[in-house]
Amino acid sequence: MITIRPATPDDVALILDLVRALALYEREPDAVTATEPMLTRALFGDRPFAEAVIAEADGEPVGFALFFFNFSTWTGKPSLYLEDLFVRPEARGRGAGKALLQHLAGIALDRDCGRFEWSVLDWNTPAIDFYRAMGAEPMDEWTIQRVSGDALVALAGRN
Secondary structure: OEEEEEEHHHHHHHHHHHHHHHHOOOOOOOOOOHHHHHHHHHHHHOOOOOOEEEEEEEEEEEEEEEEEEEEOOOOOEEEEEEEEEEHHHHHHHHHHHHHHHHHHHHHHOEEEEEEEEEEOOOOHHHHHHHHHHOOOOOOOOOOOOOOHHHHHHOOOOOO
């Protein structure tokens, strides 16, 4: 049986382990620079920036989802943005991914969100197929833009 529960500060090491497993799956094993203290502050500090839920199968953690809220001026409502969803490979096919998405959809409705959105790598066909089966639609006319590192410092005029 799959259950979903809110993450607690005691889950930070688990969350970081799952983030690293996700990075390995996404072919970026050395890209994770987050630390346990960073995640503790971000998820459970005085001003949390994100939330996480843990999927458990028979009481054992098998996956997680990390999300936050942004705002749509077009709908005049918040949007739930799924940053990461990961289910350990050995636990896939047991309903944990679907349970995580359903749980987050419920949070979005409970918090009066107009949207529930996320990004997926274009090569990740299994995830894309799974998301389509859950009712997700691609936003083909949109591309993600990112400024980070030295470019972020330069844009802020702090170089």
